[in-house]
Amino acid sequence: MKNFAVLLILTLFASTIFAQKKNGTVYNEHETIDKTKALWQAVQNGDKEKVKTFFADSITVVRNGNDWKTTAERFGNNSGWWVDNFTNFKVEDTQGAYADAIEYSDGNFWVQDWLKLTGTNEKTGINLDLHMHNLYAFNKEGKIASIVQYFNNNVFEDIRDAQTTRENGEVYINHPLIATVRKALNAYAAEDLETLKSFYAENATFSNLEHGYDQSIDLETRANAVKESFAKRKDIHFEQVGYPDCIFYELNNGFVVYSWWVMSYVDEESGKKIELPLMLSHSFNDDGKIVQEMAYYSTNHFE
Numbered sequence: 001m002k003n004f005a006v007l008l009i010l011t012l013f014a015s016t017i018f019a020q021k022k023n024g025t026v027y028n029e030h031e032t033i034d035k036t037k038a039l040w041q042a043v044q045n046g047d048k049e050k051v052k053t054f055f056a057d058s059i060t061v062v063r064n065g066n067d068w069k070t071t072a073e074r075f076g077n078n079s080g081w082w083v084d085n086f087t088n089f090k091v092e093d094t095q096g097a098y099a100d101a102i103e104y105s106d107g108n109f110w111v112q113d114w115l116k117l118t119g120t121n122e123k124t125g126i127n128l129d130l131h132m133h134n135l136y137a138f139n140k141e142g143k144i145a146s147i148v149q150y151f152n153n154n155v156f157e158d159i160r161d162a163q164t165t166r167e168n169g170e171v172y173i174n175h176p177l178i179a180t181v182r183k184a185l186n187a188y189a190a191e192d193l194e195t196l197k198s199f200y201a202e203n204a205t206f207s208n209l210e211h212g213y214d215q216s217i218d219l220e221t222r223a224n225a226v227k228e229s230f231a232k233r234k235d236i237h238f239e240q241v242g243y244p245d246c247i248f249y250e251l252n253n254g255f256v257v258y259s260w261w262v263m264s265y266v267d268e269e270s271g272k273k274i275e276l277p278l279m280l281s282h283s284f285n286d287d288g289k290i291v292q293e294m295a296y297y298s299t300n301h302f303e
Contacts, residue, residue, distance in 0.1 A: 086119030
């Protein structure tokens with residue numbers, strides 16, 4: 001009897017979980033989909049009058065959860081903002097996605113699509129690569145009565161900020177962190193690996209043009225590479241070019257030292273003297289240790 005009760009409970013639970021009820025039909029081809037595509041084609045063409053024809057007189061607009069009422073007249077006029085502010089403005093389906101039209105059992109029609117908007121902002125030069133999800137509710141007359149949009153707003157904040165003048169910290173021509181960079185290079189020139197490592201945090205990362213712009217190595221890997229280079233080079237020297245800049249970035253609340261050098265050494269095997277123009281970028285933590293080193297130079301000098 002106990003087993004029967006358990007089985008009955010599990011059966012009722014399973015039937016609740018897997019219960020299904022059809023509430024409409026989904027289309028991948030439909031006249032409402034054609035209308036949304038034609039709408040965005042009109043937006044891309046800057047045809048504000050055409051845009052207005054797709055909407056009911058009164059519209060509900062929802063963008064990222066914020067909603068308001070507007071009119072077809074106002075929405076159509078505002079649609080011209082895209083071509084007025086972006087060159088090469090284009091609207092396409094997101095790769096691999098396509099629009100759906102859903103006819104619910106109550107007769108209401110919704111279309112959903114996934115778009116990619118691209119172009120270049122004329123005032124700032126910022127490139128637009130915006131993914132947007134749209135939901136359109138159609139009324140009985142086949143007009144869009146509501147449009148719901150979701151997208152990442154960051155690019156528009158960047159465009160707005162780029163049109164203002166804002167200080168982002170301070171620049172120092174003399175600073176203790178500049179001295180740290182000089183000491184680190186002096187330790188390198190002296191082939192003093194332990195002293196050199198002491199200027200870096202344990203979690204420091206290193207990158208250069210040989211590794212690729214998006215790759216980095218850790219402190220121990222870098223130390224081993226430097227140790228190997230000491231066996232192949234002699235008379236290492238760094239000549240400062242111009243002067244280093246120490247910049248405090250307010251936005252990231254951190255210090256970075258930029259410096260320019262000519263590194264020279266004699267190759268042990270060939271006896272040839274190598275001179276290598278070099279730019280270095282060192283980022284520091286709150287303890288004054290280097291947490292990131294980026295080196296910029298031409299690899300042609302090693303050929």
